[in-house]
Amino acid sequence: MNKKILSILALAGLGLFATSCADEDLGPVVTFDTAGKGAYVRLLEDNGNLLVNLLDLSQSEYVYSVEFVDLEQGDLVSEYRIDLVYQDRNTDNGDNSSGPNEIMSWSASEFVESERGFKSVMDISITPDDLFRTAGVDASTVKAGDRFVVKGTLTLEDGSTFTADNSTAAVNGSAFAGHFDFVLSAGCPSDLTGTFDFVGSNFWCGAADNTGSVTINALGGGSYSFSDWSFGAYPACYGGNAAGWGTLAFTDVCEEVSFTGRTDNYGDTWTFTSSLSDDGTEWTINWVNTYGEAGTGTVINPAGWDFVLAE
Structure with a gap:
C-alpha cells in the first residue's frame, strides 16, 4: 500500500499515562543560607x-x-x-x-x-x-x-x-x-500566525483545483509551519491529510521569508519556489518533492503579506 495512504489512514494512537509520587528522601526547599x-x-x-x-x-x-x-x-x-x-x-x-x-x-x-x-x-x-x-x-x-x-x-x-x-x-x-x-x-518581532484561505492547483495526480483554509502555526524564533503543506493535494489525491509534516518550515527574519525546513516525516525532500502578487495579498507557493508529488498553493491574506521573499 502507498506509504502516504498508510499514514493518512493512520488511525487512533495509544495514550500513555504516568503517575508519580512524592520522594520522601528529598530535602527541604533550598534557601540562600543552604545554597x-x-x-x-x-x-x-x-x-x-x-x-x-x-x-x-x-x-x-x-x-x-x-x-x-x-x-x-x-x-x-x-x-x-x-x-x-x-x-x-x-x-x-x-x-x-x-x-x-x-x-x-x-x-x-x-x-x-x-x-x-x-x-x-x-x-x-x-x-x-x-x-x-x-x-x-x-x-x-x-x-x-x-x-x-x-x-x-x-x-x-x-x-x-x-x-x-x-x-x-x-x-x-x-x-x-x-x-x-x-x-x-x-x-525583529514576527507574528504571521492565523488561518487563511487558499486555492490549491496543479496537483500531480490530476485532481481538480480546490479551495480551503490553512493555518500558519508558530514554531518559535520566527519559524512557522503550515497545517497543510500540500494545500489540498493530499485530500484530493489520497482522501485525507498527512499524519505529520516533518521539518517543513519557513522562517521570517526581519520581514524576509525563506523556506528553511525541507524534509517531511517520510524522509522525502521538498523544493519550494514562491512569489507575491503585485498587491501583496496572494502568496503563491509551488512545491515538489522527491517522492514525485507536486502542487501549487495560493494563500490569500486580504490585509497583505508584510514581508519580502528571500532570493
Missing part, C-alpha cells in the same frame, strides 16, 4: 523587552531594577558592574565579536533601599546605543541572530567578587530570581 554564603543580584522587575528590534531601535530599551542579597541585606556590596560580551553570529564581513567590556557600574554611595530593605539599583536603562557603543560596532552591521550578553558582577567590601560563574545553580535559577546575566538578542 551558600556570598552575594547575588535579585531581579525586582523589568519591562520584559529582551529583543533588540532591528526594525525599530527606538522601541528596544531594556529597563530593570535589582536588589543585592547578602548576609546584611546588601550592605556588604561595594560595587555593582555590568559588562557586555557581543557575539557576532553573522560573520560574512568578519567576526566583530568583542568583550567583556564594561557598560556601566554603581558604587555603594549610589545604591538606594528597596521596599524590602535591601540595597538596590532601580530603573537601569540599557539602550541599543549603549550596546553598540560598548561593543564597538555600527548599528548597520548588527544582524538578526547576534547576541548581546550582559554579565553582572558584585564586589564586596572585602574585595571578593560574585558572578553567575561562581554562584550555585540554585542562586542562578528562577527560585531566587537571580539576575547576574541576561541576553539581549538582535532580531
